[in-house]
Amino acid sequence: MNRRHPTLEWLLAYAGGSTAEAADAIMASHLTLCPQCRRTVARLEALGGALLDATPASSQSDSDEGAAAAIAAAAARARPPARRNTGSLHALTPRPMADFIAAKTGTADIQSLPWRFYGPGVQRAVIVSGAAGAVARLLRSQPGTALARHDHGSDEIAYVLSGAYRDETGLYRTGDVQCATEKAPHRPVIEGPDECIALVVSEAPPVPTELVARLGQLFLGR
Ligand SMILES: [Zn+2]
Structure with a gap:
């Protein structure tokens, strides 16, 4: 099926365990329906969380x-x-x-x-x-x-x-x-x-864009 997927930023944040509960529920729910994103998250998880540990969380806004x-x-x-x-x-x-x-x-x-x-x-x-x-x-x-x-x-x-x-x-x-x-x-x-x-x-993905760009090039061919 031609699905619409989370961005790599969000998949990476999820794989690194740094999504908050609402986004966590979104990612987990999408993954139950999407083999493609399951594979991507599995690859990202295989990298380990070390890269993410050193990065600060981005700012969030609660205003809608x-x-x-x-x-x-x-x-x-x-x-x-x-x-x-x-x-x-x-x-x-x-x-x-x-x-x-x-x-x-x-x-x-x-x-x-x-x-x-x-x-x-x-x-x-x-x-x-x-x-x-x-x-x-x-x-x-x-x-x-x-x-x-x-x-x-x-x-x-x-x-x-x-x-x-x-x-x-x-x-x-x-x-x-x-x-x-x-x-x-x-x-x-x-x-x-x-x-x-x-x-x-x-909520913004709690992962810096530069890191995502680098990982995307290195591991996912994006
Ligand atoms: Zn997907």
């Missing part, structure tokens, strides 16, 4: 207010949902993701998550908030919803639990990962007949 305001102001046409996800998270998404959300919210029932109105056709459930780490929230968007064009207060990593969306960079389907940088505005549009649920985490 810019994106929030933009999305709340989105002019979207709300349509009746074709198929709404109900039941257990464990039937919807790989175990690392379902366990992570259930541990943070106290429920594995999709309908019982703390959904709030976030804009026309869009609901949001905050999964992790606060200054201590990355901010993680679920966005649940109905078919045909177009979010407003927005950029981010920080780097972002997103995982598609259900459905699909498209932006300027391509199509993201269930199990795909999008890694967006702070300065890359995008305008996601829900694709297909079903609602789209995605976990969006504001």
Whole structure:
């Protein structure tokens, strides 16, 4: 399958054990569905964590207010949902993701998550908030919803639990990962007949770019 994958920065951070729990759940969930990334992580793990130990963590931002305001102001046409996800998270998404959300919210029932109105056709459930780490929230968007064009207060990593969306960079389907940088505005549009649920985490990969570039050349031929 032609999947969308995490960047090498994120795979390297995951292999080195330096991803925080929200990003960890994203990476583990994607890996359960993606043999290609499993192979890459296995190769990176074989290198050992020594290289990563010497590198400082990059700065993180817990602000998603810019994106929030933009999305709340989105002019979207709300349509009746074709198929709404109900039941257990464990039937919807790989175990690392379902366990992570259930541990943070106290429920594995999709309908019982703390959904709030976030804009026309869009609901949001905050999964992790606060200054201590990355901010993680679920966005649940109905078919045909177009979010407003927005950029981010920080780097972002997103995982598609259900459905699909498209932006300027391509199509993201269930199990795909999008890694967006702070300065890359995008305008996601829900694709297909079903609602789209995605976990969006504001966090930068905790690995320096130079190191990744060097490793990529040396070991992965990228
Ligand atoms: Zn992959």
